[in-house]
Amino acid sequence: MKVVLQNVTKKFPSRNKKEKKDVIAVNDFTFEIPDGKLIGLLGPSGCGKSTALNLISGLQKPTSGRIFFGDDDITAVPPEKRGVGLVFQNYALYPHLTVKQNITFPLENLKGKEKMTKADREKRAYEIAKLVQIDGLMERKPSELSGGQQQRVAIARALVKMPRVLLLDEPLSNLDARLRLQTREEIKRIQHETKITTVFVTHDQDEAMSISDLIVVMKEGIIQQIGKPQEVYSDPVNLFVAKFLGTPPIGVYNGRIEDGMLYIGDDAVGKTNLTENTELTVGIRPEGYILDSEGGLVCNLSGVEVMGRDISIVSTHPAAPDQVIRSIISSEKIVDTSKPTVRFKLKPGKVLLFDKTSGNRIRFEFI
Amino acid sequence: MDNQNRKAWLYLLPALIFIAVFLAYPLIDVFIYSFEENYTSASQTYTGVGFHNYSYILHDADFLQALKNTFILVVITVPLSTGLALLISLGLSSIKAVRHLFQTIYFLPYVTNTLAVGLVFMILFQKTDSQEGLVNALLNMFGMSSIDFISGPYWAKMFVLCVYTVWVVLPFKILILTSALASVKQDYYNAAKLDGASSFRICRKITLPMISPMMFYLIITGFIGAFKAYSDAVALFGTDLNSAEMNTIVGYVYDKLYSDGGGYPSYASAAAIILFVIVLTITCINLIVSKKHVHY
Amino acid sequence: MNNTVDYEKIERRAKIGKTVFRSLIYVMLAIWALIVLFPFYWMILTSLKTYSAYSSEITPEFFVTDPAFENYTEAFSSVSLGDYFLNTIIFTLGTTAIMLAIVIPAAFAFARMNFRGKNIVFTLILSLMMIPNELVIITNFTTITNMDLRNTFAGLILPSVMSVFYVYLLKENFSQIPDELYYAAKVDGTSDWKYMWKVMIPICRPTIITITILKVIECWNSYIWPRLITDDKAYYLVSNGIQEIRENGFGKDNIPRMMAAVVAISLPLIILFIIFRKKIMAGVARGGTKG
Numbered sequence: 001m002k003v004v005l006q007n008v009t010k011k012f013p014s015r016n017k018k019e020k021k022d023v024i025a026v027n028d029f030t031f032e033i034p035d036g037k038l039i040g041l042l043g044p045s046g047c048g049k050s051t052a053l054n055l056i057s058g059l060q061k062p063t064s065g066r067i068f069f070g071d072d073d074i075t076a077v078p079p080e081k082r083g084v085g086l087v088f089q090n091y092a093l094y095p096h097l098t099v100k101q102n103i104t105f106p107l108e109n110l111k112g113k114e115k116m117t118k119a120d121r122e123k124r125a126y127e128i129a130k131l132v133q134i135d136g137l138m139e140r141k142p143s144e145l146s147g148g149q150q151q152r153v154a155i156a157r158a159l160v161k162m163p164r165v166l167l168l169d170e171p172l173s174n175l176d177a178r179l180r181l182q183t184r185e186e187i188k189r190i191q192h193e194t195k196i197t198t199v200f201v202t203h204d205q206d207e208a209m210s211i212s213d214l215i216v217v218m219k220e221g222i223i224q225q226i227g228k229p230q231e232v233y234s235d236p237v238n239l240f241v242a243k244f245l246g247t248p249p250i251g252v253y254n255g256r257i258e259d260g261m262l263y264i265g266d267d268a269v270g271k272t273n274l275t276e277n278t279e280l281t282v283g284i285r286p287e288g289y290i291l292d293s294e295g296g297l298v299c300n301l302s303g304v305e306v307m308g309r310d311i312s313i314v315s316t317h318p319a320a321p322d323q324v325i326r327s328i329i330s331s332e333k334i335v336d337t338s339k340p341t342v343r344f345k346l347k348p349g350k351v352l353l354f355d356k357t358s359g360n361r362i363r364f365e366f367i
Numbered sequence: 368m369d370n371q372n373r374k375a376w377l378y379l380l381p382a383l384i385f386i387a388v389f390l391a392y393p394l395i396d397v398f399i400y401s402f403e404e405n406y407t408s409a410s411q412t413y414t415g416v417g418f419h420n421y422s423y424i425l426h427d428a429d430f431l432q433a434l435k436n437t438f439i440l441v442v443i444t445v446p447l448s449t450g451l452a453l454l455i456s457l458g459l460s461s462i463k464a465v466r467h468l469f470q471t472i473y474f475l476p477y478v479t480n481t482l483a484v485g486l487v488f489m490i491l492f493q494k495t496d497s498q499e500g501l502v503n504a505l506l507n508m509f510g511m512s513s514i515d516f517i518s519g520p521y522w523a524k525m526f527v528l529c530v531y532t533v534w535v536v537l538p539f540k541i542l543i544l545t546s547a548l549a550s551v552k553q554d555y556y557n558a559a560k561l562d563g564a565s566s567f568r569i570c571r572k573i574t575l576p577m578i579s580p581m582m583f584y585l586i587i588t589g590f591i592g593a594f595k596a597y598s599d600a601v602a603l604f605g606t607d608l609n610s611a612e613m614n615t616i617v618g619y620v621y622d623k624l625y626s627d628g629g630g631y632p633s634y635a636s637a638a639a640i641i642l643f644v645i646v647l648t649i650t651c652i653n654l655i656v657s658k659k660h661v662h663y
Numbered sequence: 664m665n666n667t668v669d670y671e672k673i674e675r676r677a678k679i680g681k682t683v684f685r686s687l688i689y690v691m692l693a694i695w696a697l698i699v700l701f702p703f704y705w706m707i708l709t710s711l712k713t714y715s716a717y718s719s720e721i722t723p724e725f726f727v728t729d730p731a732f733e734n735y736t737e738a739f740s741s742v743s744l745g746d747y748f749l750n751t752i753i754f755t756l757g758t759t760a761i762m763l764a765i766v767i768p769a770a771f772a773f774a775r776m777n778f779r780g781k782n783i784v785f786t787l788i789l790s791l792m793m794i795p796n797e798l799v800i801i802t803n804f805t806t807i808t809n810m811d812l813r814n815t816f817a818g819l820i821l822p823s824v825m826s827v828f829y830v831y832l833l834k835e836n837f838s839q840i841p842d843e844l845y846y847a848a849k850v851d852g853t854s855d856w857k858y859m860w861k862v863m864i865p866i867c868r869p870t871i872i873t874i875t876i877l878k879v880i881e882c883w884n885s886y887i888w889p890r891l892i893t894d895d896k897a898y899y900l901v902s903n904g905i906q907e908i909r910e911n912g913f914g915k916d917n918i919p920r921m922m923a924a925v926v927a928i929s930l931p932l933i934i935l936f937i938i939f940r941k942k943i944m945a946g947v948a949r950g951g952t953k954g
Contacts (some may be wrong), residue, residue, distance in 0.1 A: 656817030
């Protein structure tokens with residue numbers, strides 16, 4: 001099932017009574033989720049991603065704009081008639097019901113033609129439970145389950161009525177680090193097996209990048225960029241997106257173009273095809289540094305962290321005043337830690353330029 | 368460590384003195400009293416030890432009347448008040464506008480003097496030679512004849528007592544249930560709504576089980592409170608409850624202890640212990656039932 | 664596109680159903696509000712009717728055109744209602760103050776200090792929570808009588824002071840304060856007494872306010888114990904006063920004046936409630952749900 005949002009806007013009345021201005025949680029969203037894909041809504045907290053999810057689920061109504069499932073306009077359809085399954089951040093499992101009762105709960109609400117017998121309901125519940133691998137826990141109460149198991153029950157409950165769209169609200173945020181890795185693979189697998197169009201909301205870019213087919217990066221209610229994770233990472237449209245994606249984060253410097261030469265602080269790092277002399281912001285991905293004694297970028301060396309296969313060089317640069325620069329280098333390279341400085345050459349594709357004021361990307365090439 | 372020991376007991380001492388003198392000692396003493404036969408406040412001596420006091424009050428028409436009144440009151444007001452409170456709280460939790468105003472109004476009876484407001488109920492229901500009273504005026508409007516609810520037939524008096532009791536106990540129950548309802552997370556409702564549950568089904572399958580611990584708490588305390596009814600009856604019918612046929616067990620205890628027919632602490636003790644046993648039994652039954660029905 | 668129309672119809676029907684349902688709820692709530700408020704209205708209304716006007720009404724009037732305030736002055740002058748007020752205030756303040764003075768250190772000892780027998784004593788005290796007042800009041804009556812404390816404030820106050828439940832409530836609250844705070848204070852050389860005053864009491868102020876308010880309400884409305892222990896009108900509290908007025912005083916026939924007394928008695932707590940509305944309701948809810 002394809003999901004389409006068309007100029008969807010959601011405003012809330014301001015909580016601050018003095019300010020009569022509305023809060024715009026979701027501002028003029030237009031995007032299409034292709035059938036059977038897993039899409040991640042990504043942004044810092046308060047960016048409106050949960051509101052966007054609630055608009056799709058129908059728990060909230062948009063102020064304007066339309067939402068389609070396939071060709072059906074479902075903008076005005078109440079949530080229970082939309083055929084969506086929603087996994088809540090804290091799972092919202094009914095504490096007084098067993099796992100089986102929790103899973104069969106949505107099925108008991110079916111009416112008319114769709115009504116199921118008790119045996120059918122249980123059969124379906126067991127099928128789904130097997131899919132998410134909790135079929136051994138059916139008689140337990142939610143309080144007797146671990147966080148990861150509760151998560152699976154929540155997913156099972158959302159899936160059991162065969163929703164057209166599955167929605168996950170920060171599904172991994174209540175799990176510990178190891179379980180999070182495991183569960184996100186699990187979600188990916190379940191989505192692949194069921195082929196249900198899935199939208200999931202997260203503030204964790206790592207999570208979004210690793211399992212989404214497409215990611216939507218949001219900021220303050222406005223979509224910044226939509227694309228495949230790798231594309232968005234390597235080709236961000238603005239500084240916000242570039243900074244938001246990637247660990248370690250992108251190094252950000254004050255730079256300028258002078259006669260086509262790109263300067264970071266006073267270091268000349270390469271000739272570009274840009275002709276206008278201007279101040280701008282330079283972003284360099286951690287993997288964009290090449291250790292080279294002839295390199296143009298001179299950083300003050302603070303230390304070296306060995307991370308197994310790679311090493312991370314920690315340094316500072318006068319043109320990046322608020323930031324510690326981390327560069328990832330293959331561990332076969334040897335860094336001379338006795339020297340106070342370290343010099344880098346830069347990989348062309350990993351250097352991104354942004355407008356000083358708007359933060360928009362400036363495209364260029366080294367020549 | 369010894370120093371800390373001594374200091375701790377010092378902090379506890381005032382409380383312990385009060386507990387010992389006014390709680391623990393009387394608790395033991397009341398049992399002793401109840402077995403001392405023919406003891407009166409005037410004589411200060413007793414003639415024997417045994418169950419005579421119990422047997423006396425169990426054959427005392429006044430006590431049996433009080434027992435009957437108390438049971439009727441409990442059986443009517445506990446379910447009625449709990450049900451009404453639930454209905455009102457559910458209503459309250461489903462609205463937004465003027466909700467706080469309603470909540471505040473509903474709580475008012477809690478902070479009023481039972482004796483004082485009881486007098487208002489009395490004049491509302493009373494019928495005297497010269498006056499009909501408001502309730503009777505209403506009854507007349509609907510073509511019914513007047514009844515004196517305050518000194519008239521038994522069931523009329525019981526009716527007023529029940530009405531007033533419900534009026535007095537509801538604020539607490541409404542408050543507890545509304546806060547219990549407010550603590551049910553919105554996510555559960557959203558989840559159930561997405562699952563297509565009707566409002567009725569959400570209420571029955573989600574809301575009620577979630578607040579069931581509080582419901583049982585209210586039922587238990589409701590029973591205990593109703594068994595101890597007394598002031599409400601005094602407010603409506605005056606201190607001479609026996610002649611009004613409206614006495615309660617607690618009223619009987621106090622009458623035997625100190626009033627026109629008083630001076631018999633042994634009878635009072637026996638009656639108080641019977642009351643305690645009844646309350647304890649009902650509470651235990653409640654707890655057993657709630658173990659079966661409260662879900663977590 | 665047929666679907667769209669269908670959905671809109673569903674939506675509209677649901678909306679109408681919702682509106683009807685919601686109106687029903689409002690009607691129900693409004694009716695109950697009326698039932699709650701009506702006795703208050705009636706009490707004020709009646710207190711403003713003159714005696715002659717009231718006596719001549721066969722069916723009562725719902726409004727009063729020329730309110731008669733003399734009922735209030737007469738109520739205060741014909742019996743010593745003012746004294747009853749004063750007595751009740753002394754009783755309430757005395758009981759509440761002593762209660763706090765003994766409950767707070769006890770809760771502190773249970774929550775913060777280690778001493779031999781702590782668990783046993785605490786369990787014993789907790790089990791006393793189940794004991795109804797009716798059981799102990801008989802001996803207390805005898806005790807106070809034997810101590811010759813009938814018709815004294817000491818006799819009124821002392822047996823009303825202790826509330827095991829409040830010790831429990833406060834101890835639970837004290838226990839929630841992290842141990843680190845205590846150790847930090849110890850390292851800084853703070854004594855236990857100072858720690859209780861400077862750290863625990865300020866942190867647990869909401870609970871202390873709660874039990875104070877609950878105790879004040881309880882005292883203001885207390886009737887049974889004062890009735891047993893006082894027969895001298897000089898020591899009557901408002902509850903006993905109003906009962907006395909009703910049975911032996913002007914309340915027998917002069918209903919408006921009695922209602923004026925009732926209004927006067929009810930007013931202090933209602934004013935207190937209006938001022939501390941949120942605190943009182945939150946406090947009662949907390950006290951109730953924790954028990």
